[in-house]
Amino acid sequence: MTLRLAIPALLILAVAAIPFAAPQLQLLMNLALAKGIAVVGVTVLLRAGQVSFGHALYFAIAAYAAAFLSASMPGADLALVLLVAISGAVLSGIVVGLFVVRYRGIFFGMLNLAFSMIFWSILEKFYHYTGGADGIRLPRPTVFGMALERGPFELIMFYLSVALVLLLGWFTIRWFASPTGQIFQTIKTNETRLQYLGVSPQRALLSGYILSAALCGTGGVIMGIVQGVVTPEFAWWIRSGEMVFIAVLGGAGSVAGAFVGAVIYEAVRVYASAFAGDIWQLVLGGFLLVIILFAPKGVIGIYDAALARLTGKGLTGKGRSE
Amino acid sequence: MNLTIFLLALFDGIAYAALVFSVAVGLTLIFGVMRILNVAHGSLYAVGAYLTATLTGYALALGFAPLLAFPLMIASAVLVGVLVGGPIEWLLLRRIYNKPEVLQLLVTFAVFMILEDVQRLVWGTQPYFQAAALQALGMVRVFGVNYTVYQLILLPLLALTLLVGLRFFLRHTILGKLILATTEDREAAQSIGINADKVFLVTFIVGAALAGLGGALASPTTSILPGMGADMIVLSFAVVATAGLGQIEGAAFTALLIGLGRSFAVYVWPETAVLVPYLIMLIVLLVRPEGLFGSPTARKI
Numbered sequence: 001m002t003l004r005l006a007i008p009a010l011l012i013l014a015v016a017a018i019p020f021a022a023p024q025l026q027l028l029m030n031l032a033l034a035k036g037i038a039v040v041g042v043t044v045l046l047r048a049g050q051v052s053f054g055h056a057l058y059f060a061i062a063a064y065a066a067a068f069l070s071a072s073m074p075g076a077d078l079a080l081v082l083l084v085a086i087s088g089a090v091l092s093g094i095v096v097g098l099f100v101v102r103y104r105g106i107f108f109g110m111l112n113l114a115f116s117m118i119f120w121s122i123l124e125k126f127y128h129y130t131g132g133a134d135g136i137r138l139p140r141p142t143v144f145g146m147a148l149e150r151g152p153f154e155l156i157m158f159y160l161s162v163a164l165v166l167l168l169g170w171f172t173i174r175w176f177a178s179p180t181g182q183i184f185q186t187i188k189t190n191e192t193r194l195q196y197l198g199v200s201p202q203r204a205l206l207s208g209y210i211l212s213a214a215l216c217g218t219g220g221v222i223m224g225i226v227q228g229v230v231t232p233e234f235a236w237w238i239r240s241g242e243m244v245f246i247a248v249l250g251g252a253g254s255v256a257g258a259f260v261g262a263v264i265y266e267a268v269r270v271y272a273s274a275f276a277g278d279i280w281q282l283v284l285g286g287f288l289l290v291i292i293l294f295a296p297k298g299v300i301g302i303y304d305a306a307l308a309r310l311t312g313k314g315l316t317g318k319g320r321s322e
Numbered sequence: 323m324n325l326t327i328f329l330l331a332l333f334d335g336i337a338y339a340a341l342v343f344s345v346a347v348g349l350t351l352i353f354g355v356m357r358i359l360n361v362a363h364g365s366l367y368a369v370g371a372y373l374t375a376t377l378t379g380y381a382l383a384l385g386f387a388p389l390l391a392f393p394l395m396i397a398s399a400v401l402v403g404v405l406v407g408g409p410i411e412w413l414l415l416r417r418i419y420n421k422p423e424v425l426q427l428l429v430t431f432a433v434f435m436i437l438e439d440v441q442r443l444v445w446g447t448q449p450y451f452q453a454a455a456l457q458a459l460g461m462v463r464v465f466g467v468n469y470t471v472y473q474l475i476l477l478p479l480l481a482l483t484l485l486v487g488l489r490f491f492l493r494h495t496i497l498g499k500l501i502l503a504t505t506e507d508r509e510a511a512q513s514i515g516i517n518a519d520k521v522f523l524v525t526f527i528v529g530a531a532l533a534g535l536g537g538a539l540a541s542p543t544t545s546i547l548p549g550m551g552a553d554m555i556v557l558s559f560a561v562v563a564t565a566g567l568g569q570i571e572g573a574a575f576t577a578l579l580i581g582l583g584r585s586f587a588v589y590v591w592p593e594t595a596v597l598v599p600y601l602i603m604l605i606v607l608l609v610r611p612e613g614l615f616g617s618p619t620a621r622k623i
Binding site for chain 1: 359414417418422423424425427428429431432433434435436438439440442443552553556559560563567593596597600603604607608611
C-alpha cells in the first residue's frame with residue numbers, strides 16, 4: 001500500500017522539480033501537462049463508453065477566446081483570461097452538448113467531429129477576424145496587475161499547470177465517485193436501467209460532457225498562453241485524434257493514465273520527430289492498433305499489473321487505479 | 323442570381339453529388355452489412371484518386387490515348403478494393419466484430435491515420451493534377467452555359483448506374499441475396515450454411531472499391547492533395563447520416579441535397595460552402611435522429 005502511494009507522490013515531486021533540475025524540459029513538460037488536462041476531458045467521456053473525435057473544438061474555443069480577449073483588452077489579467085476562456089468552452093459545450101447527448105456511439109463520435117470541422121473551417125475562412133491559417137497572437141497576460149518578463153511568467157505558468165493538474169485530476173476522480181458521476185458511468189454499463197430508475201441519461205451525459213468541455217478548454221487556454229499564438233490547428237481533427245490516442249494509451253478511463261500518457265506522448269513526439277517526422281501518424285496509428293488489440297488497459301493497466309506482482313497481491317476491485 | 327449562375331450552380335451540384343454518392347454508398351453498404359463505420363473510407367477515396375492520377379500519367383507518357391484514363395479508373399478502384407480494403411478486413415476488422423462499438427471506431431480511425439501517412443510517403447505532399455479524362459470528352463453547351471461532358475453527363479450517369487446496379491446486385495443475384503441474408507440475421511444465415519466471413523470480406527472489398535471509384539472519378543476535376551481523405555470521410559458521413567445509416571437509395575437523395583446546397587452556397591456566400599453540408603445534417607438530425615429514410619430501431623432490453 002505504501003508503494004502505491006509513494007510512486008505517484010515521487011512522480012509529482014519529480015515534475016515539480018523540473019524547472020530547477022532540468023530547465024530545458026520545462027516548456028515541453030508544460031505543454032504535456034496542458035495536453036494532459038485536455039485528455040482527461042476525453043477520458044471522462046470514455047467512462048460513459050463514448051468517444052469524441054472532435055474535442056479539439058473546446059481546446060480551440062478556449063484558446064481563441066483568450067486571444068480575442070487579450071486583443072480587445074491589452075494587459076488583461078491571467079485570472080480573467082483563464083476565466084473567460086474556460087467559460088467560453090463551457091458555454092459552447094452546453095450548446096453543442098444539448099445536441100450531441102441525444103446520440104451514442106458512432107453518431108456521438110462523428111457529430112463531434114463534424115462540429116470541430118465546422119469550427120476549424122470558420123477559423124480558416126473568416127480570416128479578417130481569425131487571422132486565417134496564421135492564427136492570432138496571444139500576448140502574455142499580466143499576473144495580478146504585474147507585467148512579468150518571460151522567465152518568471154513561464155515559471156508561474158508551469159506551477160499553475162501543475163496545480164491545475166492536481167486540482168482538476170482530484171476533482172474528476174471525486175466527480176466519478178459522486179452520485180452524478182456514478183449515474184454518468186452507468187450510461188456505459190446499462191443505460192436502460194437508468195431510464196427505469198427515472199433518471200434522464202441525456203442529462204447525465206450532458207453533465208459529463210460539460211465537464212469534459214471545461215477540461216479540454218483549460219488545456220487549450222494553457223497551451224495557447226504558453227505558446228503565445230493560437231492557430232486553427234488547435235481545432236484540427238488530428239488534434240482530436242491525438243487526444244483520443246493519449247487517453248487510450250494511458251489507459252482508457254483512467255485520470256492518472258491521461259497525464260502519464262500525455263507526458264510519454266510529448267516526450268516521444270519531440271525526440272522521435274527527428275527521425276520519424278514524416279511517418280508520425282503512421283507510428284501513432286500502429287501503436288493505437290497494438291494497444292487496442294493487445295493491451296486494452298493501456299500504460300496504467302501494465303503499471304497496475306507490475307505493481308500487483310511486486311507487492312504480491314492480486315488486483316481485487318479496490319486495487320484499480322483511478 | 324441570373325440564369326447562367328443558377329445553371330452553373332445546378333450543374334456543379336449535380337456533378338459533386340454524383341462523386342459524393344459513390345463514396346457514401348460504399349460507406350453505407352459496409353455499415354449496413356457489418357455495423358462498422360469505416361473511418362478509413364476517406365483514405366481509400368484519396369488512394370483511389372492518387373492511383374488513377376499516377377496510372378493515367380504513366381499511360382499518357384507511354385503514348386496511349388487519353389481515353390485509356392477511363393478503364394484505368396475502374397482498374398484503380400478494383401486495386402483499392404482488393405489490395406487495400408481486403409487486407410484491412412482480413413487482418414483487422416475480423417478480430418473486432420465482437421468488441422464494443424467505440425473500439426471498432428478507434429480501430430478504423432487508427433487505420434485512417436496510418437493510411438494518411440502512407441499516401442504522403444508514396445505520393446509526397448505536392449498536389450497532383452491529371453485532367454486527361456476531363457479534356458478527352460470535351461464540352462457541351464446547355465442553355466448558353468458551357469460545361470464539361472465529363473461532369474454534366476458521365477458522372478451523373480455513372481452514379482445512376484451505380485444506384486440501379488447495386489440495387490439489382492443486392493436483390494437479384496445470389497451473392498447479393500447472401501449479403502442481405504447475413505445483414506438480416508448473421509447467426510441464422512450461418513446456420514443455413516452461408517459463410518458469413520466470406521460475405522463480410524466481399525462486402526468490405528466492394529465498399530472499399532466504391533470509395534476508390536469515387537476518388538478515381540474525382541481525380542480529373544480536382545487537385546489531389548493530402549487531407550482530401552479527411553474532408554471526404556466527414557462529408558460522406560454527413561450524407562449517410564442524413565439519409566439514415568445503411569440506406570442506399572436515401573444516400574443518393576441526400577447526396578444530391580447536400581451537393582446542391584453546397585454548390586449554391588459557393589455562388590451565393592462562398593465562405594459558408596464548407597458549412598452547408600453539416601448544417602443540413604444537423605437540421606435533419608435535430609428533427610429526425612434516425613435520418614430522413616432510417617426507421618427508428620426498437621430498443622433491445
